[in-house]
Amino acid sequence: MPPNKLHAFKFGTDIWDPSHRFETSWLLSPWALFAVRAAISFYAFLVLLFVIFWEIARFPNGTAVARFEFSYFTILCYWGIAFYFLFASLHTFTYARHGTPLLARFPRPLQALHSLYYSSIICYPLLVTIVYWGVIFRTSVPTGWFPVRFDAWSNVSEHGLNSLFALVEILLARTHPPPLVHLCWLLLILACYLGLAYVTYATKGEYVYEFLDPARQKHGLVAAYRPIPGDADSLFSQDPKRQSTPFIQPDWYRAENKTQDRYLKCKSNQN
Numbered sequence: 001m002p003p004n005k006l007h008a009f010k011f012g013t014d015i016w017d018p019s020h021r022f023e024t025s026w027l028l029s030p031w032a033l034f035a036v037r038a039a040i041s042f043y044a045f046l047v048l049l050f051v052i053f054w055e056i057a058r059f060p061n062g063t064a065v066a067r068f069e070f071s072y073f074t075i076l077c078y079w080g081i082a083f084y085f086l087f088a089s090l091h092t093f094t095y096a097r098h099g100t101p102l103l104a105r106f107p108r109p110l111q112a113l114h115s116l117y118y119s120s121i122i123c124y125p126l127l128v129t130i131v132y133w134g135v136i137f138r139t140s141v142p143t144g145w146f147p148v149r150f151d152a153w154s155n156v157s158e159h160g161l162n163s164l165f166a167l168v169e170i171l172l173a174r175t176h177p178p179p180l181v182h183l184c185w186l187l188l189i190l191a192c193y194l195g196l197a198y199v200t201y202a203t204k205g206e207y208v209y210e211f212l213d214p215a216r217q218k219h220g221l222v223a224a225y226r227p228i229p230g231d232a233d234s235l236f237s238q239d240p241k242r243q244s245t246p247f248i249q250p251d252w253y254r255a256e257n258k259t260q261d262r263y264l265k266c267k268s269n270q271n
Contacts, residue, residue, distance in 0.1 A: 011112040021174040022088070022103060022114070023095040028172060030096035036172065037089035040165050044082035047157045048075075054150065071200040071208045073193055074132070077124045078158050081165055084121045087114070088169075116185055119178035122170050123186055125162035132159040 025033045052069070056062035069075045095101035103114060137159075146152040169175075197208045207213045 011108040016104060016108065016111045019174075020095055020101060020104075021176060022118070023092045023101045024174050025172045026174050030092055033172065034089050034092040034096055036168065037085045037092060040168065041082055041085035041089055043157075043161075044078060044085065044165070047154065048078060048082060051154055068200075068204070071197065071204075073124075074128050074158050074162075076193070077128055078162060080117075081121060081125065081162060084117055085165070085169075087117075115178075116182055118169070118175060119182040120186060120189065122166045122178070125166040129159055129163040 023033075024030060028036065052066045055065045055069075059065055091101045091103040103111060106114070132155075146155060201207050
């Protein structure tokens with residue numbers, strides 16, 4: 001095969017990020033940007049691990065409860081935030097310390113994946129926040145707010161601060177806007193998540209979201225993707241008559257959490 005035909009598989013031959021936009025800020029010094037990113041990563045890991053240990057300590061079937069958390073798009077996105085800011089802080093630290101970031105020494109495919117990782121971090125949290133507070137919260141918390149302080153803290157952290165972290169990365173970093181081609185990959189990742197949701201049903205016997213159950217939704221899923229101006233992102237919207245809730249759990253889960261809205265299926269969706 002002629003060498004020029006291999007060019008598409010090299011992810012480009014020019015210098016990767018010559019002005020170090022992934023590791024610098026237009027407002028903060030490299031050391032300050034490192035501190036911000038490291039603090040966000042630390043808090044995200046703190047939330048994730050504290051919730052896991054809380055569930056294991058609080059409920060007799062806590063390990064099963066914690067495992068089921070990994071079926072939710074929100075939780076997977078939050079793990080993505082924690083690890084992204086961990087790696088981003090590491091790259092910023094090496095740039096501030098040595099003048100050359102660790103990312104610059106990565107193979108080109110890994111550099112391209114880091115760019116896609118950045119695109120997912122600034123897009124998916126906004127999607128999670130808008131869908132949760134705009135659609136899910138109204139049906140899953142009919143009292144207007146969480147009656148348990150732990151539920152309020154964990155949900156605000158996972159469904160509110162996630163978008164704040166994304167906005168911090170958008171506003172502070174000098175990174176270029178994501179390329180439009182990343183939108184295709186982001187949609188593909190969302191499609192792969194649907195596969196995970198059905199794997200959960202096959203192994204646990206319960207749909208993570210009710211709109212995935214064909215027995216409940218005779219007409220299937222009604223979804224639309226609306227681009228966010230300036231970002232290669234999409235917002236997921238549902239028909240109000242087919243709203244879902246992230247609090248759907250199997251009976252072995254719900255039985256141990258009758259007093260906490262975080263672990264209850266909305267009664268209106270059961271009838």
